[in-house]
Amino acid sequence: MTEEKVSVTRTIAASVTRVFAVLADPTTHARIDGTGWVQEAVDQAPLTEVGQIFRMDMYHANHPNGDYQVVNKVHVFDEPHAIAWLTGEDKGGGRLEFGGWIWRYDLAPNGPLETNVTLSYEWTAVPQHIRDYLEFPVFGPDHLGNSLDHLAPLAESTPAAGTVSRASSPPRA
Known part of the structure; x- marks a missing residue:
């Protein structure tokens, strides 16, 4: 594989500012994640x-601990056009180590x-010592598509900031 990135695109029936706010x-x-691994x-x-x-x-059944925690670092924040983060782990003593893969949403x-x-998942910066025990891509287009399918109702069902939904409006006199 020459390109170390997978991407999926969907159209969501919500404004770009609303979609960005959800992301x-x-x-x-956890509700967006298509694997069920993200818990809380x-x-x-x-962000x-x-x-x-x-x-x-x-949580992942094949993880040595089952339950574990990831640390993410915002890598791109271009409101409301793009948001991305690197995923890694806390090595203790305040030392964070990122695996070299990036989750990115372009709107x-x-x-x-x-x-x-x-939604793109890119692993070009993954070092060899991680590639020795993880096969990339860890996530394929199906997972990314599932995540976008989960994102859609969250963005579509929640009013944009500064708006009042009819259901929460006070009754008219």
């Missing part, structure tokens, strides 16, 4: 800048209420 909220990531956001503050660290509780408005979302 920048770590508490939504440890750090629940919205706001490059370099920001956020942790996620994970392009397709009119005021639709967004073309491209």
Whole structure:
């Protein structure tokens, strides 16, 4: 394989700002994940800048501990056009080590209420010592497509910031 990246694109019936807001909220990531590995956001503050660290509780039956935690570092924050993070682990003593793979969402408005979302998984920077025990790509297009399928209803069902849904509006007098 010459390109070390897989990508999938879907059109989501929500504004680009709404889709970005859902992606920048770590508490939504477990519901977006297409594998069921992501369990819960440890750090629940919205993502706001490059370099920001956020942790996620994970579970995978083939992981040595079953339950484990990943640390993510925001790599791209271009609101509302792109957001990406590196995934790694806390080695203790404040030392974080990232595996070299990147999750990236690119958003392009397709009119005021639709967004073309491209999710990419790239592993070009994965060092050889990790490649020796993990076969890449760890995730294929099906997983990415599942994640976008999970993202769509989250973005489509929640009003954009600053709007009031009819269901929560006070009754008219």
